[in-house]
Amino acid sequence: MSVKRQVLSKNEISLRMSKLYELLVTAxxxxxxxxxPPTTDFNFVYVKKKTEELSEYDLIKExxxxxxxxxxxxxxxxxxxxxxxxxxxxxxxxxxxxxxxYINFVLKSGEYVIFEGDIDKVTMPMPSGIASVHTHxxxxxxxxPDIETADxxxxxxxxxxxxxxxxxxxxxxxxxxxxxxxxQELRKLQKKVKKAKTFEELKDGYTSFNSENVVFRTxxxx
Numbered sequence: 249m250s251v252k253r254q255v256l257s258k259n260e261i262s263l264r265m266s267k268l269y270e271l272l273v274t275a276x277x278x279x280x281x282x283x284x285p286p287t288t289d290f291n292f293v294y295v296k297k298k299t300e301e302l303s304e305y306d307l308i309k310e311x312x313x314x315x316x317x318x319x320x321x322x323x324x325x326x327x328x329x330x331x332x333x334x335x336x337x338x339x340x341x342x343x344x345x346x347x348x349x350y351i352n353f354v355l356k357s358g359e360y361v362i363f364e365g366d367i368d369k370v371t372m373p374m375p376s377g378i379a380s381v382h383t384h385x386x387x388x389x390x391x392x393p394d395i396e397t398a399d400x401x402x403x404x405x406x407x408x409x410x411x412x413x414x415x416x417x418x419x420x421x422x423x424x425x426x427x428x429x430x431x432q433e434l435r436k437l438q439k440k441v442k443k444a445k446t447f448e449e450l451k452d453g454y455t456s457f458n459s460e461n462v463v464f465r466t467x468x469x470x
Contacts, residue, residue: 257360267358271292271293274307274308286317287312294312294313318424321424336350337414350382353375361375382394423463424460
């Protein structure tokens with residue numbers, strides 16, 4: 249592992265992300281058990297009838313709420329974009345000046361960590377968590393190794409994985425359970441990115457990405 253400076257902290261945004269993530273995991277479990285999507289008011293998860301299998305879930309109530317629980321993925325993404333601007337922008341600026349990359353994880357506890365890596369890279373064991381970003385000194389796009397890391401983080405239950413510089417943010421966002429089919433699509437993209445020799449080839453690889461439960465967003469190809 250090659251890590252130097254380390255930050256461990258929490259703020260209002262990361263704590264809110266943690267609460268929404270707990271709701272999301274609860275709702276995903278309920279969906280799997282009941283076979284239909286529950287609803288949410290972003291404070292609790294609501295089902296038509298709370299079965300015995302759901303009796304241990306304190307966040308589940310009987311009834312109906314205004315939002316499909318899958319809106320929680322988007323809510324977590326919105327909060328993380330706010331977090332990146334408020335917390336990680338200075339690190340992105342520093343990466344542009346020094347080429348030293350930084351990586352952030354928002355953990356399930358609501359704490360967040362930031363690690364300093366080396367020039368053009370940061371490598372370390374990946375903890376379980378909700379969201380992650382690392383800073384890039386150049387284009388804000390995922391390299392082939394970055395996509396491999398995103399795959400491993402989605403397997404761990406992450407909702408959003410991003411890369412950023414001081415001008416833009418690109419991200420993969422999970423919109424449902426991460427399935428073997430989603431993983432296959434991500435690995436196909438990784439191979440295309442690895443082979444790409446030009447920006448157009450890179451763009452073609454990303455624009456052809458077609459996963460049911462994972463979306464890719466970047467301002468570079470708009």
